[in-house]
Amino acid sequence: MEQIQAAIIQARGNAYQIGKKTAAAYTENPILQQFSQLSFLRNDYEEIKAIFSNYAPHLLDEVKGLADGLGITQQEAAVLYSGYNMPRPQALGCSAYVDQYQYVRNYDFSPTLYDHCLSFIAPEEAYGSIGYNLQLLGRHDGVNEKGLAIGLHFVSNSGYQKGLSAWSVIRMALDMCETTQQVIDLFKDLPHAAGYNFSVGDAKGAYAVIEVTPKKICVRSSIAGLSCVNHFKHGDLEAFNRHDMTSSAKRDNFILNTDTSKMTQKELFNLFANPASPLFFDDYDHLFGTLHTFAYSFQTRQLITALARGNLLEIDIEDWFAGRDLKIDTLYGTIKKEPIP
Template sequence: MEEIKAAIIQARGSAYEIGKNTAAAYAKNPILQQFSQLASQQTNYEEIKALFSDYAPHLLDELQGLADGLGLSLQDAAVLYSGYNLPRPQALGCSAYVDQFQYVRNYDFSPSLYDHCLSFIAPEEVFGSIGYNLQLIGRHDGVNEKGLAIGLHFVSNSGYQKGLSAWSVLRIALDTCETTQQVINLFKELPHAACYNFSVGDAQGSHAVIEVAPEKLCVRSSRAGLNCVNHFQHGELEAFNRQDMTSSVKRDNFLLNLDKSEMTQEELFDLFSDPASPLFFEDYDQLFGTLHTFAYSFQTWQLITSLSRGNPLEIDIEDWFAGKDLKIDMLYGRIKKEPTPEG
């Protein structure tokens, strides 16, 4: 086993100040070098500026804070970290369940391509949120101060086009939306680069799976709970699925055959985070290992989260948004050590 860590960022104030705080937390993070290799040299800053000016102007201020903190120009920071016009992402997995009471999910990928950061932010300009960072300003998943919870699930690169990454549109949703319907409306307008599912629920009990391809969006909804994995289930979008959906279908079938309606938040969290669970994976060298579990209760406003095999962090999110900072600055977990390449 080897240790895995995630820095906890706590930042309040202007979007610019949050960008500066984020930059400070990433100063020695090796992931910055990997992101510098991902950015497209053909990305036009003016396109990013126009898009963010329409939907998330505060993120331009946050990018300016990042730029100043990392010693970059705003143009370079935007190209690197806006999530716009990136090379096609590699496959990754995620499983989630959402109903009117709670939201729970696992994020599965490789620790070498993981930001290792959990951000608690309270910007002056938009809603505050708590979520795991992806490419600094983006989020894998999160919950905002209005009780909206959302996570992303990669489907495929079919029909890939210039547009925003899923982690950037998820961040914009956390910043600007209060309800599931508002997220649906927003996602109908934003330019999406790749095929993703988004599992989402709100404090009013409305929940959905939003299936998004670059040229089309469909919504799965139900009064009962919904599972969300890594393939489209709406008939109009099935052609966008990957050829091999074995793992995704297997996880979905496991959840379908399990009565989750009476399970508590703690029981659902344990189901997803237990290394013995069919939802927990350790194929880290194949980009498919569970890195964190994220569970939120729409009724109690309690968040439970942990890294793989780590101790859970349990908080009432209302306390943090009311100004009560956490006393810790790091989460710890353990993963199976990846094999060293020969040669």
């Protein structure tokens, strides 16, 4: 067994101040060395500025805060952390369930390519949000102060083109959107780099799976809740799926055949977070181990989250957005690093 942890970042103020506080939390984080290797790959600063200025201008101020906090130029910070025109990921596994009452998901990947940060932010220029960081600025998943919850699910690199990463568009959705429909409209406008599913739900009871490719977007809905894994289900996008969808289909079938509609939030959380669950994985050496579970109730506004086999964080998000900071600064978990045959 090996211990993992995630720093809890709590930041309020303008976007620049949030960027600077985020940078301070990363100064000893070894993930910075991995991201620094991207700097020589491309220089798309003007394109990044144009996209952010159009859709989320405050993020340019946050990038400036990151730059000043890390002692690099704003151009370097934008290239490294904007999530624009990144190298193609070859894996990522995530499972989710969403209905009008609650949202839950697992994030599965490798701890060596994980930011190990959970951010609570309240920027003056955008909606506040709570979510796990990816590449500093982006988010794996999260919920914002309006009760919008969203997460990413990698599908494939088929049709890959220059564009925004999934974690960057999630951050934009959390910052700028209140409803599921607003996320759908935003995603139809943004330049996407790769094929991803996005599971999303809002406080008004609307929820969907947005199936995204660089060329086309389809929306999946249901009156009985939705499962979301790592393949497209819409007929127009099936050609973009990976050849081997065995794991994705197996997880999807498990969720579909489980009566999730009668589960409490804690029961649904445990369905995903229990190491004995078919939705929990230990294959970290092959980029497929469960790192965190994230569950949100649209009715009670209760957030439950934990790292793998870790201590639970349970909060009413309204408490934090009302100004009451958490009294802990780290989440802890334990992973079992044994490849699964």
